Amino acid sequence: MNTENLFRPFSLKSLHTKNRIVMAPMTRSFSPGGVPTADVAAYYRKRAEGEVGLILSEGTVIERVSSSNDANIPHFYGEQALAGWSSVIEGVHQGGAQMGPQIWHMGIMDNHHSGWLPAQPFEGPSGLNRPGFNNGNTMTESDVADTIAAFGRAAADAKRLGFDCVEIHGAHGYLVDQFFWEGTNERTDNYGGKTLEARSRFAVEVIKEVRRQVGEDFAIIIRLSQWKPADYTYQLAKTAQEMEAWLNPMADAGVDIFHCSQRRFWENEFEGSDLNFAGWAKKITGKATITVGSVGLNGEFLAAFAGESSQPSSLDELMRRMDRGDFDLVGVGRPLLADPNWVQKIREGRTDELKGFTKDALSSLILD
Numbered sequence: 442m443n444t445e446n447l448f449r450p451f452s453l454k455s456l457h458t459k460n461r462i463v464m465a466p467m468t469r470s471f472s473p474g475g476v477p478t479a480d481v482a483a484y485y486r487k488r489a490e491g492e493v494g495l496i497l498s499e500g501t502v503i504e505r506v507s508s509s510n511d512a513n514i515p516h517f518y519g520e521q522a523l524a525g526w527s528s529v530i531e532g533v534h535q536g537g538a539q540m541g542p543q544i545w546h547m548g549i550m551d552n553h554h555s556g557w558l559p560a561q562p563f564e565g566p567s568g569l570n571r572p573g574f575n576n577g578n579t580m581t582e583s584d585v586a587d588t589i590a591a592f593g594r595a596a597a598d599a600k601r602l603g604f605d606c607v608e609i610h611g612a613h614g615y616l617v618d619q620f621f622w623e624g625t626n627e628r629t630d631n632y633g634g635k636t637l638e639a640r641s642r643f644a645v646e647v648i649k650e651v652r653r654q655v656g657e658d659f660a661i662i663i664r665l666s667q668w669k670p671a672d673y674t675y676q677l678a679k680t681a682q683e684m685e686a687w688l689n690p691m692a693d694a695g696v697d698i699f700h701c702s703q704r705r706f707w708e709n710e711f712e713g714s715d716l717n718f719a720g721w722a723k724k725i726t727g728k729a730t731i732t733v734g735s736v737g738l739n740g741e742f743l744a745a746f747a748g749e750s751s752q753p754s755s756l757d758e759l760m761r762r763m764d765r766g767d768f769d770l771v772g773v774g775r776p777l778l779a780d781p782n783w784v785q786k787i788r789e790g791r792t793d794e795l796k797g798f799t800k801d802a803l804s805s806l807i808l809d
């Protein structure tokens with residue numbers, strides 16, 4: 442297996458990574474009261490020392506009272522939380538990697554199993570988490586404006602603290618995605634509409650505000666998924682034309698890199714082509730893309746939450762697509778959660794030392 446192309450450097454605006462491997466954003470819930478601890482900093486630093494090129498943080502929530510459903514998920518606002526993040530980026534830079542926070546608003550959520558609830562009801566485009574399940578408020582236009590501004594402040598803070606880029610979480614059924622999806626966006630104002638393009642206006646305004654806050658030279662990533670937690674086979678864009686109408690306005694608004702979340706990167710997006718989501722996003726927008734989803738593992742991540750173990754698997758199909766130029770960067774989640782030295786092992790061909798993934802890797806911040 443020739444993985445040479447994974448180990449080329451990558452440069453785009455503020456980003457200059459030593460290789461093409463991106464640690465995928467993974468929520469860990471180890472930040473009591475929303476403040477990342479020294480353990481969290483050590484966890485990221487270990488991945489940097491293990492030769493990850495670009496680390497994307499776990500989702501970290503913006504300054505809205507109900508942006509989170511879990512007291513242990515880190516905030517990206519407030520003096521203490523930002524001081525915690527400052528230690529994180531310092532350690533990651535010392536370890537030799539680059540990093541961006543994944544800024545997040547969860548939107549309408551199921552109540553967390555801990556029983557913790559935010560001080561105000563969850564908020565989203567229409568109060569819906571999935572069709573027929575209402576668990577919060579419909580955002581007013583002023584809520585929408587404040588939320589857009591809060592995304593912008595978080596991005597400005599990311600730049601001020603010395604992060605190398607920022608990622609907007611627009612995937613997986615959370616707030617931004619709740620606007621995209623007709624199943625959760627029933628609005629009749631300018632943030633709703635019959636077409637995906639119309640329902641993308643919220644995302645476009647978030648991106649424009651983030652761009653306004655960070656300037657032209659700071660790299661902006663947006664993470665998107667066709668699938669929803671309520672429907673793994675769902676496609677927001679059912680054709681290449683719909684995908685154009687969805688992605689191009691976001692590219693024009695300021696996205697530099699589309700992070701295309703799939704459960705399995707090898708699944709093709711549309712009939713008649715063997716391009717995956719990242720392949721299509723690059724072809725359509727001309728922007729850089731990140732592919733992700735079961736790279737180096739034989740089982741996917743949602744089954745992993747239910748307890749399914751995954752074994753290491755070959756990177757041949759990944760490299761076939763990468764060598765062809767389908768995408769620029771490769772997101773790796775669970776292998777890096779379980780093993781900070783995964784990248785080194787791949788680079789040195791030490792495949793017999795790869796660990797795979799079992800659910801118990803979720804219960805602590807693994808440091809070696």
Ligand SMILES: Cc1cc2nc3c(=O)[nH]c(=O)nc-3n(C[C@H](O)[C@H](O)[C@H](O)COP(=O)(O)O)c2cc1C
Nearest residue numbers: 465466467468499500733734735736742773774775
């Ligand atoms: C424990 C865990 C937490 C996750 N949290 C997030 C998150 O905060 N934001 C996000 O966009 N994706 C999240 N994901 C999805 C991962 O970023 C990634 O897309 C997924 O795990 C597939 O990659 P993998 O097969 O390499 O693990 C999470 C995945 C795991 C396993």
